[in-house]
Amino acid sequence: MTLTEKILARAAGKAHVQAGDNVWVDADILMTHDVCGPGTIGVFKREFGQNAKVWNKDRVVIIPDHYIFTCDPKSNRNVDILREFVREQGITYFYDVIDDPAGSWRFDPAAGPVKRQHGSHYAGVCHVALPQKGHTRPGEVLFGTDSHTCMAGAFNEFATGIGNTDAGFVLGTGKLLLKVPATMHFRLEGKLQPGVMAKDIILHLIGEIGFDGATYRALQFSGSGIPHLSMDDRMTIANMAIEAGAKNGIFPFDGRTAEYVDSRTRLNGTKTTYDPVEPDPDQNFVFEHVIELDKLEPTVACHPDPARRRLAKELGHVKLDRAYIGSCTGGKTSDFVEFARILRGKRVAIDTFGVPATPEIVHELKSTRWGGKPVWEILVDAGVHLTENPGCAACLGGPLDTFGRVNSPLKCISTTNRNFPGRMGHKESQVFLASPATVAASAVAGRIVDPREYS
Amino acid sequence: MQAVIQGPVYVVGDNIDTDQIIPAEYLNLVPTIPEEYEKLGAYALCGLPQDLYPVRYVQEGKLDSVYPIVIAGKNFGCGSSREHAPIALGSAGCKVVVAESFARIFFRNSVATGELYPCESENRICDKVKTGEVAVVDLDACTLTVSNSGKVFRLKPLGDVRPVVDAGGLFNYARLAGMISGEARPKANQPGNRTA
């Protein structure tokens, strides 16, 4: 069996499953957030009754992160709906925006979008918060009401996005009926050249198979390149499995996985035991492909779809209006560090917005110093508009007052994961997806450039 | 449940993602709150670029669309897992989307909510029909017939998902099949079960 089949067989209590089987699987964790949580709760109550209890209060993880730092009253209300539900159900893991469990959340526009407005429990973008707070474990099944839930496949688990109705069902029963996806196998061989990043691997891969090239399928990674990829790198890659239509993406388990997961579960007092899945000698793949990492070059996905692949060096004619670094796939500490490495001592030529994914990342950027200067300050000195309020922000546009939102028909280069029309705000705006290095260098040049010319 | 859906069609191209079906700024609306369910319908497909789609799916100021049938190319509904997408279409009065192919989560959400039938066509239709033409989708015969020209397109059978949508979604289906207890609920997008 493939890694995905092994996990699903285990979660279904079966010795063997294969692609195409429909099986009932037990969920280890169900994650939801402020955009889909209220609807999921609505489905749960409508279907199981007003007094129904969730199947397991320690396995439901609720992370407000999408529409938080906005004056939009409905968005603020949605965070309050989550808090109310958590209180009523006694849910253990809720990363509230505010510290007062009896309070209500109101964003203060007078204080502005940049200065920290959240409390001490707030965790930021769900897919980065989940591992940081010790909720991702090898061999487990994670469902989330968000398509980029597949990011947790970096930790050798089966993780996939589901809708509110399915999530309402899981909330009540802890189970979901799944079709076992066929697995596509990608061998990542060798090592990336300087200036080439994990984002370039996944943009290359999506360009190779197309935006629907993995529909209904699992992506499984292996190869000599894996040990060189940090957990951040693996997360960047697994995150965008969905941009090729995949149900999930999954990495093998190794010492790096163990180190990350063990330290995070211990630190946060979450469940520390887990059972990773190892590849079997006989695995059935529907597709096999080798990516030679040392041959990859800085890659860009052009507006308006993530598979419209070009090399950064071929796009020098594309003049830009804006640059953006942030999101689950592109707003991690390592992303900002690479961004800062290129910007150090330079100035951006276009409006550049930075939104760290989580408060922990804000802290790391402020406490990591280069030559006595915090990385945060290096970025600010280079002209980057940085916010201390982590979250999804302009990655998906959001309410009109969202920090960094593209409110006019601009051309924006971004470390995020989607560039369909209107994704970052204005319907006629254009988004180009690239690695933090490419985005940083392009911010300096005011047009798309290969970052290797700028480091 | 009706096996025949008749009415004017609304035609879109490839890769219509969930941001075009329901732009992210409207995700503050909670689909299980009845007034907000209605509002979602008013915004269905309003993220389509105006230059390519000068005719709106739902007219400005209206809650419902005049097009019960949407015809699309490849990968309809790609992108986010937001259930707001099939719900917005269903709330606007869409009964069936006929596409060359669907993105996985959109397909699943359409079935789970029972909002609409996600039908795959055997061949590409979206280049051969125009918005406003009247067509008939026959789910039993697996055909889409364009009324004026009489042209017939073959659809792939819906298979196991048909009874789930017929029942009004996952929960109703599970109840009718005795998998979970309780009474089946009327479908949200049936006439007479609307709040506005």
Ligand code: SF4
């Ligand atoms: S950062 Fe962007 S892609 Fe990630 S969860 Fe938030 S909206 Fe989705």
